[in-house]
């Protein structure tokens with residue numbers, strides 16, 4: 001097993017710096033998930049760890065060893081790509097065994113490893129087929145099988161489930177969690193899917209423009225985001241940001257109707273409240289929400305609407321059935337203490 005270290009890593013394409021002074025320690029055996037907007041450098045980071053891409057500066061360490069100049073094959077790393085990258089003219093068996101043939105393992109050893117990977121992924125009946133004769137989920141399993149047979153210290157997954165339908169995504173997500181438990185290997189995983197990030201990760205790393213915005217456990221990032229960017233990125237639907245004023249130790253928001261004591265100099269601020277942290281209905285309401293759209297998901301529903309001052313909100317109404325577009329719904333803010341940000345998106349120190 002092996003941990004991965006990135007020390008002052010930089011990557012430029014020509015004059016464009018896409019990874020900037022990147023530092024991250026990935027613990028041996030952990031499951032780390034990279035999230036961030038499109039183009040922020042997630043795939044580039046994985047490809048640099050795999051050795052498929054040179055680094056412009058800094059150091060990459062695997063199991064404490066500097067691997068900057070090591071070939072991909074020497075790094076003990078296997079990568080699973082979003083598009084699977086299977087060889088179309090080879091059977092499943094040949095695809096899974098390909099890297100082992102390249103490494104000149106004996107026929108017997110190859111057969112054994114392929115059989116054991118196929119068994120663990122439950123694709124034994126498919127071994128003689130070609131990729132074109134497989135479903136998306138089956139192809140995905142083959143791509144993972146190709147990584148498993150190499151018995152890597154580190155698995156790199158680049159959005160491995162994004163081409164699958166919703167149901168298959170859920171079942172493959174559970175398969176990947178089981179795989180991690182069974183193999184105990186270090187896994188680094190890129191996704192745009194909130195649920196995958198929250199459920200799979202020991203540690204989520206939120207990236208923006210080639211830098212780490214915040215790294216921590218999923219619960220940590222959800223409860224205690226360092227800034228507005230992370231607060232808005234973790235959680236779905238995303239956190240609401242309500243314009244407010246901090247005056248003489250009080251934050252006044254929702255048109256001045258609701259106030260909360262808050263330390264700090266007088267300034268305009270943003271109050272962050274997650275959709276699931278409002279109280280909907282009841283007597284002790286602070287303000288009315290005028291509902292424009294109701295999304296009913298069966299078990300829960302999301303209300304899209306506006307406060308009297310025009311602020312747009314998304315509110316989760318779990319138990320309140322029968323709310324329709326056009327209704328005015330009493331809303332309480334006191335469910336949980338909100339988060340406060342200054343207008344540049346930095347978290348305001350919350351001393352209370």
Ligand SMILES: Nc1ncnc2c1ncn2[C@@H]1O[C@H](COP(=O)(O)OP(=O)(O)OP(=O)(O)O)[C@@H](O)[C@H]1O
Nearest residue numbers: 013016018036037038039040041042043044045192
């Ligand atoms: N070969 C290349 N030459 C020049 N620029 C590149 C090259 N590969 C990637 N980039 C740029 O580097 C940045 C990071 O790309 P990368 O593929 O790592 O993003 P990503 O976070 O994986 O995005 P996505 O979520 O869309 O997959 C982007 O701005 C991209 O345009």
Ligand SMILES: [Mg+2]
Nearest residue numbers: 042043044158
């Ligand atoms: Mg990518």
